[in-house]
Amino acid sequence: MSDKKKQADKEAMKILRQQRKQSIDRVRGAIKSQNKDIKSIKDALKDGGKTVPEITAATKMPSSRVMVFVATLKKYGMVAEGPKDGDYFKYELIDA
Amino acid sequence: MSRELHFDTLVVGGGIAGLQTALDLADQNYQVAVIEKDATIGGKMIRLSKVFPTLDCASCITTPKMAASAHHENITLFTYCNLKSLDRDSPESVTATVTQKPRYVDPDKCIGCRQCEYGCPVYVPDEEQGNFNLRKAVHIPFSNAIPQIAVLDMENCSLCGKCARVCPTDAIDYFEQPEDFIIHAKTAVLATGFELTPIDQKPEYNGGKVQNLITSMEMERLLAPHGPYMRVIRPSDGKEPDSIAYVQCAGSRDKTLNVPYCSRVCCMYAIKQAMLLSGALPLADITIYYMDIRAFGKGYEQFYQNAKAMGIEFVKGKIAKIEQADNQYVSLRYEAQEDGGRVVEREHDLVVLSLGMVPGWTPQGVCQVSCDTDRFIKSSMPQIAPTVTDMEGVFVAGVAAGPKDIVDTIAEAGAAAMEASKYMTALGKQKAA
Numbered sequence: 001m002s003d004k005k006k007q008a009d010k011e012a013m014k015i016l017r018q019q020r021k022q023s024i025d026r027v028r029g030a031i032k033s034q035n036k037d038i039k040s041i042k043d044a045l046k047d048g049g050k051t052v053p054e055i056t057a058a059t060k061m062p063s064s065r066v067m068v069f070v071a072t073l074k075k076y077g078m079v080a081e082g083p084k085d086g087d088y089f090k091y092e093l094i095d096a
Numbered sequence: 097m098s099r100e101l102h103f104d105t106l107v108v109g110g111g112i113a114g115l116q117t118a119l120d121l122a123d124q125n126y127q128v129a130v131i132e133k134d135a136t137i138g139g140k141m142i143r144l145s146k147v148f149p150t151l152d153c154a155s156c157i158t159t160p161k162m163a164a165s166a167h168h169e170n171i172t173l174f175t176y177c178n179l180k181s182l183d184r185d186s187p188e189s190v191t192a193t194v195t196q197k198p199r200y201v202d203p204d205k206c207i208g209c210r211q212c213e214y215g216c217p218v219y220v221p222d223e224e225q226g227n228f229n230l231r232k233a234v235h236i237p238f239s240n241a242i243p244q245i246a247v248l249d250m251e252n253c254s255l256c257g258k259c260a261r262v263c264p265t266d267a268i269d270y271f272e273q274p275e276d277f278i279i280h281a282k283t284a285v286l287a288t289g290f291e292l293t294p295i296d297q298k299p300e301y302n303g304g305k306v307q308n309l310i311t312s313m314e315m316e317r318l319l320a321p322h323g324p325y326m327r328v329i330r331p332s333d334g335k336e337p338d339s340i341a342y343v344q345c346a347g348s349r350d351k352t353l354n355v356p357y358c359s360r361v362c363c364m365y366a367i368k369q370a371m372l373l374s375g376a377l378p379l380a381d382i383t384i385y386y387m388d389i390r391a392f393g394k395g396y397e398q399f400y401q402n403a404k405a406m407g408i409e410f411v412k413g414k415i416a417k418i419e420q421a422d423n424q425y426v427s428l429r430y431e432a433q434e435d436g437g438r439v440v441e442r443e444h445d446l447v448v449l450s451l452g453m454v455p456g457w458t459p460q461g462v463c464q465v466s467c468d469t470d471r472f473i474k475s476s477m478p479q480i481a482p483t484v485t486d487m488e489g490v491f492v493a494g495v496a497a498g499p500k501d502i503v504d505t506i507a508e509a510g511a512a513a514m515e516a517s518k519y520m521t522a523l524g525k526q527k528a529a
Binding site: 051 | 214217218219221228233251254255257270325326327334335336
């Protein structure tokens with residue numbers, strides 16, 4: 001890609017970001033809060049597998065939100081389902 | 097100037113009805129265009145776990161038809177498109193204006209590698225999985241989606257540029273705009289499917305805002321092999337449920353919802369799901385609360401009897417109230433009609449609302465085809481030619497014409513293809529004369 005084209009693309013992206021500033025700010029806020037929640041869940045799992053109620057107790061997050069993130073981390077290969085503990089499954093960090 | 101394309105038939109809707117119609121016409125050497133509003137074809141059926149009464153895997157039936165349509169030399173698929181208008185200009189021609197929604201991903205460059213999805217930092221509720229887990233802002237809708245092309249959800253994009261940087265084929269295009277194009281065809285088939293009645297309309301059911309109260313489509317995802325948890329657990333806390341209940345007629349046969357008709361499939365899909373749950377959770381109690389069971393198709397009554405023999409409990413009584421109970425249980429209140437009419441309250445781990453069917457699309461403002469009092473597309477000869485509408489050369493297939501199961505949908509799709517073929521043959525004969 002020529003330097004001229006690169007510069008033009010950069011300028012166009014700058015304008016697009018200005019036009020979409022409001023939604024970008026909203027999304028950035030969401031990313032921050034998601035990253036915080038994911039970190040809390042990963043921290044809670046560092047010392048071994050836990051069930052969703054146990055993660056909920058450790059993170060103080062609502063259990064339904066913990067469930068959503070655990071399912072997502074499982075989908076993207078960061079968490080695995082472990083053995084059953086009573087009526088609940090334990091979840092473990094994959095790189096732990 | 098919009099680009100103009102010519103086909104023999106335009107099929108509106110890429111669900112099982114639309115794909116069957118397209119395949120039946122394409123196999124007769126007609127050139128067919130299929131337009132689909134979603135980023136993938138397959139409709140509701142590809143999102144199901146299994147089908148009744150055979151318990152065959154829904155994906156195993158739908159995927160070959162999706163692939164056959166995608167690879168057929170006489171079929172052109174237009175996904176992620178909206179139909180703006182459909183008019184008949186003359187007996188030989190209908191003209192459709194179609195809007196291609198921006199994917200922000202070049203379909204000719206995307207190789208479906210998902211590098212963009214893995215690189216994207218934004219998590220968004222995944223509507224394909226009942227919002228039980230999250231997807232990325234740029235994503236491929238699901239693993240067996242066709243085409244395997246990513247779509248960027250611009251509303252949830254931070255324009256950080258990560259997806260563009262990791263894409264090995266430079267397919268990301270943040271500047272894409274909606275684009276209109278014109279399709280000319282001799283006939284059109286409307287196969288626009290259905291949506292479930294909304295969960296939040298009944299105040300007696302707390303507007304659906306009760307933890308562990310889910311819709312029947314959401315249960316399909318919990319039961320599907322590629323589901324959000326890959327097993328059935330409570331969405332609120334991951335508990336394996338001991339007790340699951342179905343509330344029948346939760347969105348049909350209800351004048352307060354303006355859905356006075358029977359949706360015809362809810363009894364059977366509830367029984368199917370109950371049987372699958374019995375297999376997945378052998379120790380769980382499964383109860384179906386019903387007004388009356390309508391098992392009308394071939395093998396359906398036997399299917400119902402099998403479910404009873406498996407130990408699934410059928411309770412005759414319309415649920416009057418649904419509330420949140422302690423420990424995230426769901427409380428149901430009903431009049432036990434076969435037990436002296438006493439009022440009973442029972443709690444369950446997980447409750448499924450068997451919601452009814454409403455039209456997935458309205459022709460109002462788009463084309464001149466009429467709708468019936470139930471808002472589904474009106475058949476002008478329901479007894480002898482149910483796929484014929486009051487718009488010349490425009491036919492209807494599947495649930496677009498009214499609630500029906502998959503078997504009847506496929507049969508009707510074949511009938512719509514035959515009517516379209518007959519119409520085009522007659523046009524050819526007129527020309528020759």
